[in-house]
Amino acid sequence: MVRKTFRDLRKNWISFLSVFLMSFICLFIFTGIFHLSQQMDATGKEFVRDSRLADNVLSVTSFNAEKEQEINKLENVKQVARRSIGRYQTDQFSLTLLTFNHSAISRPQVIRGAKLTDRAGIWLDEDFFQARHYHLGETFLIENTSYEILGTVRQPEFIYHTASEDQPLPNHKKSGYAYLSQQSFEHLRLYPVHQLLVKTKKNSNTPWLEKELADIWAADYLELNQPQDTSGLSIFFDRVTQIQRLAFLFSSLFLLLTLITMEATMRRFVKQQQLQIAVLKAQGFSRRMVLLHYLSFGMIVTLFGASLGCLLGPKLLSPALLTAIGNQFSVPAWLEVRTSLGYLMVAVVTLLNMLITLLPVLPLIGQLSAKIMQKQSNQRFKRVWLEHTKLWTHLPFALQWTLRDIQRNRRRAVLGIFGALGCMLLLIAALGIKDSINFSLDSIFNDTYRYEEKVTFKKPLNAQERTATAETITDYQWLEQQNIKLLKDSEEQAAKATIVSDGNELAVPALDLQDLAANQVGLSGALAKKLKVKPKDTVYIKLQQQIFPVYIKTIVPISSPQGLFFSQAVWENLQQTFEPQSLLLPKKDQLPEMPLIASRNDKQQQFEDSQKLLEGILMIVTLLILAALALGITIMLNCHLLIFSERFIEFATLKVLGFTKREVLSLSFLETSLLTLIGWLLGLPSGWLFLKAYVAMVSTDQQQYLPHITFQSLTLASLVLFGCMLLVQAYLNLRINRIDFATALKPAE
Template sequence: MFRKTFRDLRKNWISFFSVFLMSFICLFIFTGIFHLSQQMDATGKQFSQNSHLADSTLSLTTFNDQKEQRTKELTTIKKVARRSIGHYQNDDLSLTFLTFNHSRLSRPQVIHGAKLSDQDGIWLDEDFFQANKYQLGESFLIEKQKYKILGTVRQPEFIYHTESDDQPLPNHKRSGYAYMSESQINSLPVYPTRQLLLKTNKENNTPWLEKELSDIWDADYLRLSHTSDSSGLSIFFDRVTQVQRLAFLFSSLFLLLTLITLEATMRRFVKQQQLQIATLKAQGFSRRTILLHYLSFGVIVTFLGSISGCVLGPKLLSPALLSAIGNQFSVPKWLEVQTTLGYAIVALVTLFSMLITLIPVLPLIGQLPATIMQRQSNQRFKRVWLEQTKLWSYLPFALQWTLRDIQRNIRRAILGVFGALGCMLLLIAALGIKDSIDFSLNSIFNDTYRYEEKISFKKSLDHQEQNAVAKTITTDHQWLEQQSVKLLQDSKEQAVIATIVSDGDQLKLPELDLEDLTANQVGLSEALAKSLNVKAKDTLYIKLQQQIIPVYIKKIVPLSAPQGLFFSENTWNDIGQAFEPQSLLLREKDQLAASPLIASKNEKQQQFKDSQKLIEGILMIVSLLILAALVLGITIMMNCHLLIFSERFIEFATLKVLGFTKREIFLLSFLETALLTALGWLLGLPAGKLFLTAYTAMVSTDQQQYLPHITFQSLAIASLVLFICMLLVQGYITVRINRIDFAVALKPAE
């Protein structure tokens, strides 16, 4: 039996290779992508742990020893450390300056040079240092003041660092961060914010802590923010979540299709082996021996395929993906991780293969040899219901023959339809992801953002300063203010971005005109509305400067970015807030003269290009999924139609004996293949779009919602690929039909 197993595997290698290939692809993609997500997650968490990252940051106008001591005495506070932070910018560089403390809280990791100390000098961001090719010991010039470069550092809060929120892609040559002593930062031309770094207990209640801190610090209190909500860390861990979801969602679909392909392969193989099964039983082989023999086919093939993918995925795929995604993030080094989940999936796939193999084998081995042989002959069927209608006589013979065969073998026909449906579903999902990302970016930069240049100021501008700037502008413009507000729901607080704009259309929201908002009316982004489980005309409560204010949701806004709440200038004023914008949106470029107030100028076209570069790593994974979809699609269809052929080869042999030409038999076979493929194609269109919608919702983040979209071109490509696959499968089936030995095929089994 052992020799028979490998002899049968060799004779039927094409069929079993398809199962091997699918199980290999399934585990190769899953373990490769999942290992990458685990590697990123472990690196980010270890980096934060080594730096003893603070849980929260309390921003203040000034330090006060007595108030700081009262803060330390709070029951929820474990550790407190001081830090000052300020931003410096000129035409050549943009640096965030921080002071270090002798506490271990949020302490940067020194990469090169001297340890942090109170000596005069500066420690530069490692990436900024390398990009500008500085040398340790040389002087770093700021406003004619020289600072000796003592070392380089990395800090997890800046794991993903950009000059501003308007710069989606890091530019290490221009922007970075630096550490220096408290005495030195006061000599810089910056206005530092004072901060207390807080390490809290696990049972900390954030709203209550915020109230206690605001009571202690009173007018000096600015805001309390969670370190994990900082842009660098949140973007990094959002990307980890995206990669994990890519691994699980597509691999689960691949696994399902692999098991269905295995079921079709084993059913066809057992159908061909019925005579041998009967012979083995007649020769006295036990049911257990025969069952183990046929179980071994599925176990050997799926185990070898899945274990190969499990081993090679982390070794080949993960490094390739990390080279595309990892260079966007600043970490000391990427950790090597080991995970057993891939091997657990291998065991699960192997177990499923055994269970699936039982489906066609168990009904046979429990019967007498004579009965098994009889089942190999043609079965007799009654007329199907369609033959009773008047329409039947008007149908051509080929169509009658095809419809009769489909009605008599519904299960087999469903499998053929499913093969085409699965192929179409994979292609639409894979091509649709790229289209959805492109569509979302185009929606942001063409429909929502209608400005050509965005001016960011070093500080918020009051009404007089706005008027002074506006007098120098001749083009259409719109003022923009963005604030972090606390949204209250079910005794929980959530930090969201409030976007406030003046009259104008440089920021245009779909289905909502901000100028129509009155009183306390606001717009709410669709992704945030879904996460909060709220709808239009509901009332939300926000907290501003310790005041709780109700706002009425006038419209749910379906847009990709920005996410959050949307106010008009009038609505913002109506709830008692002063409109003090930090940005100006211009219809035309280069309309504002140089001014000390200006922090940066950002062209929309450059922002669009940077956003495209930002998603190159994700698009690399998408390209891999498209290739996998193509391979799996062909494999699925091939197995499904080979099963149909194995159950109909006696019919084809009979037609040859009756005098049907090769062309006529080809047309009969092609008609059924085309009919089942067309039906699968029709069902695959809505199924693929539903899957795409669910997938884009899963990979969207708090900062950006991907809008599900697939172009007509992608649908046409997916359809063309499907029908090319059908022709390839039909070509192989035709070769098999021409090779039928009808004398053997028609030999009575009994």
Template sequence: MLRKTFRDLRKNWISFLSVFLMSFICLFIFTGIFHFGQQMGITGKQFSKNSHLADSTLTVANFNEPKEAQTKKLSSVKQFAHRSVGRYQNEQFSLTILSFDHSYTSKPQVIRGAKLSDQAGIWLDEDFFQANEQQLGDYFSIDNQRYEILGTVRQPEFIYHTENKDQPLPNHKKSGYAYLSEQYFDQLPIYPSHQLLLKTNKDSNIPWLENELSDIWGDEYLQLTETNNGSGLSIFLDRVTQVQRLAFLFSSLFLLLTLITIEATMRRFVKQQQIAILKAQGFSGWSILLHYLSFSMIVTFFGSVLGCFLGPKLLSPALLSAIGKQFSVPKWLEVQTTLGYAIVAVITFLSMLITLIPVLPLVNQLPAVIMQKQSTQRFKRVWLEQTRLWSYLPFSLQWTLRDIQRNIRRAVLGIFGAMGCMLLLIAALGIKDSINFSLDSVFNDTYHYQEKVSFKRPMSAQDRHSTVQHLTSDYQWMEQQSVKLLKGSKEQTVQATIVSNGRQLNLPEIELKNLTANQVALSEALAKDLNVTAEETLYIKLQQQILPVSIKKLLPISSPQGIFLSQRTWENLKQPFEPQSLLLKEKNQLAPSPLIAGRSEKLQQFKDSQALIEGILTIVSLLILAALTLGITIMMNCHLLIFSERFIEFATLKVLGFTKWEVLSLSFLETTLLTLLGWLLGIPAGWLFLNTYVALLSTGQQQYLPHLSFQSLMLASLVLFACMLLVQAYLNNRINRIDFATALKPAE
């Protein structure tokens, strides 16, 4: 029986190749993507651990030793460190400058040069250092003050560092960070923020800690931020979660399709085998059952093991080169995981269970009963034949509809093959459409400005007036800051965007200037996280104040995310409007000023955003290839099963005098009809899957909007029907090679 197993595998290798490919692709994609996600996660975790990264950052107006002593005595605070942070910017570069106090908390890792010390020197961001081709010992100038470059560093808080939130992609040549000792930091011409870096107990309650700190610091308390919610780390952690979700989502779909392919392949193979003859020759039911289980076990096992081995070797490095370069880490760590091989065992076990479906009903029956069932099948007239419409249908359509109604399970399998192919194609092509649609929505519909000017300090009313008094084009002031939204016991830190009258920030379905009293708008994605609806009341927690606001509208917006207020609403809440940026309708309208920190062009932001999604599009390209392979494989298996159950009918039609083209047209009609039904069902199924896929790709900073263009829908449809024609061409070849004598020989 073992020799027969390998002989049958060799003779029917084409039939089992599809199962091998499906299991290979399933594990190749899963292990490749998941391994890369693990590599990112472990690298980030180890980077944070080596830097003794603080758990939270307390921003205060000024340092105060007595209050610091009280803070240190809190039960949830284990240790803390001082740090001052400021931003220096000129026409060539933007540099975030930090001080250090020799504490181990949030200590940057020195990559090259001397250790951090009180020397009169500077330690530059390693990426900024390399991009600008600096050398150790060179002098770096900040506002006419020269500092010797003593070394380079990396810090996990800047693992994804951009000049501001409007710059979607790191530009290490123009933006970076640097460290100075406290003595030399105080001499800089910048506006610093004073921070306490807190290491807290694992079970500490952040809202309770926040209340304690606000009581201690009083008016000097500004904000408490969890380090993982910082812009750099949060983007990195979101991307890790995003990658791992994609691994499970697509592997689950591929696993389902693999099991369906196995069932179709084994059902067709069992029909070609004479189980009755094996039983008549004395083979036991157990030996026959193990014989057929071995097919799925061997093919699935070797396919999935090969995919499990090659995924981390080939796919993970490709993803690392596309996505990993966006992040700044000392080095990417190698990881080893046994999860892939556990999935191999699961897939192999499930494939053996699926094989029982066509085999188990036969192995326990007598040989005569098995043969009788194969030769004495009888069919009744189907319900459609009782209608008046039936007599008006052509014979080919009558024959096809009768066959479909008598073999519903077989027809469903054929429909599912086409639907699965269409679903994968829509998901693969649709995600690219969704990303492009979301970017177009942001930069064409939401952002109407051409240039965004950022300032070194919040602008007072007098500063604003003197800045714009000579402007001839439209403009709009914008203030952005982090606030906490409260809904019941749930608390979430979000970005509040406050704008003056104008249309440079054009929100969908609402005009902020028309809002009255305490009315605000909220992005739909954030509303979903908070489980709130329009007309509900939320509370904004700002320093020590809790302010009630009414949600006027939920916005279907891709970016920016958060809560949106007009200047009038903000001032109604007794808050000063002190914007940090100015949105201009035309570029280069604002004259140079010492207050200007930087300028961002919308066109460059759009190009950077497109570069940012390069890694995602790499996965999309892979999925398009997988969709083509799996689509052809699924449809081939489904229609070969139909052929294996109908080759006697084809032979009979030939003997009765039907021409070759008439027989082939009957087969083509059924294939086309089943594919058409699968296409119709695949469109809504693909759209639902695309919505799920897009939701997993979205992050707290960027919500992608599901979209499928007409061109992509037509392309997916053309590919589906091209796959159908390839399958039909193979079926035509099989029909032409039918041996009449073998096909029409009675089973008994």
């Protein structure tokens, strides 16, 4: 039986190749994508652990030694350290300057050069250092003061570092960070932010700690943040979660398709070996032995394909994806990881394929040998319901023949439909994700952002400074963005408040900010869905330990920015001072240069930088298209080969009765086309639903992409699908032309 197993595999290798390919693709994609997520997760956690990242960062107006001692005495606090942050801006680059402390909290990792000391020098961000081609010992100028470059560092808070929220992707040549001693920092004319890095005990209560710190610092208290929620680490670990979800999403889909392919292949194979099964039983082979023999086909082919996919996925797919995605993040080195989940998936896929093999085998081996030997053609079929209608007589013979066959073999027809549906679904997802990102970016930069230049200042401006700044311009709009806490069902959710003055440079979809009254606000759709908030609901926000109720006037369908939207009047109605950090201008270079300006952002440049996001997903898009092609050709070929194996007697009979070769081939083509057309029609809504799920997974809390697919992409997906159908039909035509009519019509007896 073992020799027969391998002999049958060798003779029917084309039939089992589809099962091998599908099981290979399933594990190749899963292990490749999941291994990438595990590699990123392990690298990020190791980076955080080595730097002993602070659990909380307290921003205060100024340092106070006595109050710091009070913090150290709190029950849940282990250690406190000082840090100051400022921004240095030139025409060529933007640099975030930080002071280091001699504690181990949030300590940067030195990559090259000297260790951090109080020497009068500077330690540059490693990526910034390389991008601008600096050298150790070289002089670095800040405000006409020379600093020797003593070394380079990496810090986990800057694992995904951009100069501002207006820069969608890291650009290490234009933005970076650096560390100075406290003494060197104080000599610079910056607008510093004073911070206390707080390391707490495990399971500490953050809201209670926030209350204690607010009581200690009183009017000097500004805000308390968790680095993993407010820095690049949040984006990094969000990306890890997205990649894990994608791994399970696509592997689940391909697992389902693998099982369907296996069932179709084994059904066709068992049909071909019907006579051999009867002979084996007649010769005394037990039912168990015959069953194990046919189960071994599913086990061998699936185990080999899945194992090869599990082996190659982490070695080929993961590095390729890491090259496309990993260069956005700044880490010391990507760690190598090992996980046993891939091997577990191999066992699961193999076991499920063996179980699915039972469906066509079990009903047959339970019968007597004489009954098994009866040909399928000897079975009697009832008339289908269409034949009892008046419409039937008006249909052409080819369509009657096709509809009768489909209705009598519904399972086989469903398989053909499902193959076309799955192919169309993956093609829509692949082409649609690119369309969705383009559509979202167009929505942001054409509909929401109507300004041409965004001027950001070194510090928030009070009313007097705003008046002096805007005295030479007429059309403009002030913008303030603040981190707030949203309270829902006794839970706190970090969110961003966007507050604007009168103007038209920032347009929020479905909401006129100037019509907001009292405490009315708009809430972004993604955040509303996350918090399960509806229009006309009342939620509570926390601002510097004060809690205010706000009324959700509408849910805003916006890609970016996310959070709550206030008008200046509503914000001031909540007893908050309007101190914007940015000015939105309808034309470039309206505002003359002044010392308070930190940066100028051209909207067109922002748009071009944002489009680079597409580069990171082109690899996944290509992967999906290739998978869709493999899926479409494999499943449709399997389905129509099953149709051919069950109907080659009918093809031979039609030929003997005088039907021409062209007429016989047209009957096969009609059925193939009809099943593909139905699958295409069902694939359109299914693909759209899958695209929505896919887009939701690649979106983040900061950037929500809007699902969209263009007519051109739908046309291309449809052409690819029907191209696959034509390839399958061309192969079927070869098989039909090679039918030995005498052998096909020979009775089984």
